Amino acid sequence: MQKKDLKGSFILRTIDAILNRKSVRTYTGKPVSDADLKQLLKTAYASPVSMGEYSHLTLTVVTASKWLQKLDQNAQKTFHTDKSMLYGAPLFIIVSTKLQGTPADNGAYSNAATIVENMNIEAVELGLGACHIWGVTTALAQNHELMREIKVPDGQTPVAGLVVGETTEAYTPRNIPMDRINTIKLT
Secondary structure (H helix, E strand, C coil), rough: CCEEEECCEEEEEEHHHHHHCCCCCCCCCCCHHHHHHHHHHHHHHCCCCCHHHHHHHHEEECCCHHHHHHHHHHHHHHCCCCCCCCCCCEEEEEEEEECCCCCCHHHHHHHHEEEEEHHHHHHHHCCCCCEEEHHHHHHHCHHHHHHHCCCCCCCEEEEEEEEEECCCCCCCCCCCCCCCCCCCCCC
């Protein structure tokens, strides 16, 4: 059910944004507004982080076409494809974190995934397309020179990302199967 904001416009409830969310892979190329970027980053900053270690994380906000192209080309080379892995989105937010090479890294990966998902849901609420990106960050993590060029801090590794932008695709209610994930109840 939609509700009205203070100005009388209809807005999505968070549950609607979650249930209607999908991976958007087509973008108009129009830049994301500063106000929308600020809101996306605010949801990232509101994310829960293991042990409150926010200093172990860095967000790299990429809007310059030069850098978007360079990151995309690096991924295409790594994965031997000629298809864009950033889908022409005008904004790519990369999450980098400290990894230890131990099972404790699960927390670091979970932190990054939570940050990306918070921004993803906010993108839906803002009416923007978004897609969680793994391949480009994986390729970036293998290219130490490119990591230095885009100023990923020493000791951190890019582990997740989100592309965002205006799209012509629509978010519509999805039928979510209640048996989609194996669920065990202990009662």
